[in-house]
Amino acid sequence: MSSTSPTIDRASGSPFDDVTASEASLRRFLHGLPGVDQVGAEARAAALGTRSIKTTAKAHALDLAIRMVDLTTLEGQDTPGKVRALAAKAMRPDPADPTCPQVAAVCVYGDMVATVKEVLGSSGVHVAAVATAFPSGRAAMDVKLADTRDAVAAGADEIDMVIDRGAFLSGRYLQVFDEIVAVRQACARADGSSAHLKVIFETGELQTYDNVRRASWLAMMAGADFIKTSTGKVQPAATLPVTLVMVEAVRDFREQAGQMVGVKPAGGIRTAKDAIKYLVMVNEVAGPDWLTPEWFRFGASTLLNDLLMQRTKMTTGRYSGPDYFTLD
Template sequence: MTATPTILGSGLDEVTRSEASLRQFLHGLPGVDQVGAEARAAGLGTRSIKTTAKAYALDLAIRMVDLTTLEGADTPGKVRALASKAMRPDPADPDCPSVAAVCVYPDMVATVRETLGGSGVHIAAVATAFPSGRAALDIKLADTADAVEAGADEIDMVIDRGAFLSGRYQQVYDEIVAVKAACARADGPSAHLKVIFETGELQTYDNVRRVSWLAMMAGADFIKTSTGKVQPAATLPVTMIMLEAVRDFREQTGRMIGVKPAGGIRTSKDAIKYLVMVNEVAGPDWLDPDWFRFGASTLLNDLLMQRTKMTTGRYSGPDYFTLD
């Protein structure tokens, strides 16, 4: 359905050296056939998987969850409980895997770090004036640096959608580069950077493809659909376009970038549709928590319910697991 994107010609530096060259590259990417994209995504969403594969998929989806709470009413007690659940989602089953990360506001990072200890569950913090992205750059960089200093090993930044939609691509590119630099840690590895597009505000699939390439060229480690605060959030067609972008970017540059759909993914059935799409569009290399995540708060409980049904033959009610 999609032609190979324009090769990065004489190199990344040449493409990103000016507003004009960046615009030329981004608008030279193949346009997205909206009808074709939606039809293909719908078709992939009808695939079914067998029992043993479903059991594997449920455990994989659990391992891919960024368990998230991003509310003004978040308290240290709520965040500690969420972090405990991240480590042991089903206390009655020691074989149940832990999730990938706990995602919180920067002021809660220290609380999460104390709770998680050396569990291996990552700490993700939203930054850069989440969810609007409307703040001065120095404030965004301070927000990022504070989260990293507190112990975040993943930063979820939001782009300035107003700048992108106005065609100020160089501004968006430069901000991502600067935030990436702010993810550096003097005494250890840099925090990974996830760049949130808020695809529900980007208006067209062509814009989703363009912003995916823009973020990857600027140094994103992950590209992420949404904040979860705007509807529509993650959708199968949008995620498919982003998966095509990371696949093609690796073919062009050798660099592998992760993808994170977030917002509105609530059921195991939905999660499995996304896993099928990952395998079919990007390939099996992305079927790993290092390269694909679900940003979710309610999805985990449904995954646990389905997992219990497969192991015991009985459904547990939604109140059997802790409510988030």
């Protein structure tokens, strides 16, 4: 697979003015990206998933994976009590072991942000809110922006927006680009800071790896802080090959633009074994710079418990059982 990318002219006010000036120029840039070798991508992802991890490295990987979790609940039946309990677990995943690290963030709907923020306080665990008519992304732009602003005003540290897949698949790239730019602007706070923006592609609906690569570059050029695979509501969600394509994209983007962008696979990652496969892939494809919660996250609800079970097994020599930890 080629890792080269079209040259980006950074001389103007925006690094990408030359490729975003019109629908035609944006299309020309995105369709000029190297095509993804499907067989090669899937074979490489499979090979990376076979790496052997030794005991010391595994212990480090388990703690790192815990620190990278965006502990998530996005159900219509979510209650204040449920999200408070989830926030408490995010800060102390294993109440019996104070050495267990806390997770990166708690991800909820916007109306639950204030409740989660109250529980988390100054713990350092972030609050992430889904926005822009999650999970479909089908709403008027003023509704999407109001959704974002409300979540930021309630205290969200991070916004997980969804792109309009219908627009993207129809080739209306400039529309998608402009929406990401507008949502990023809506992430601004009164103090001049800004909530981090994660852009969700719903890769299960994008149909090809070429589209995943194009969506990755489109979002990064529009100012995404993170690119994210899925909402968790559509199957297939995160897969190793899809995430490989996205990790290659952020690596190439830094080479071209000098800027790092994070990656968040979400949906379907349930076991510590699977999480470690992703960490190996990130390390070998993008490098260790991405092996921090600032640049790589897991969007998950059930993954944390398996990570905790495996961690307990390594520290005590025995499995604690799935009912030892709270169900999320």
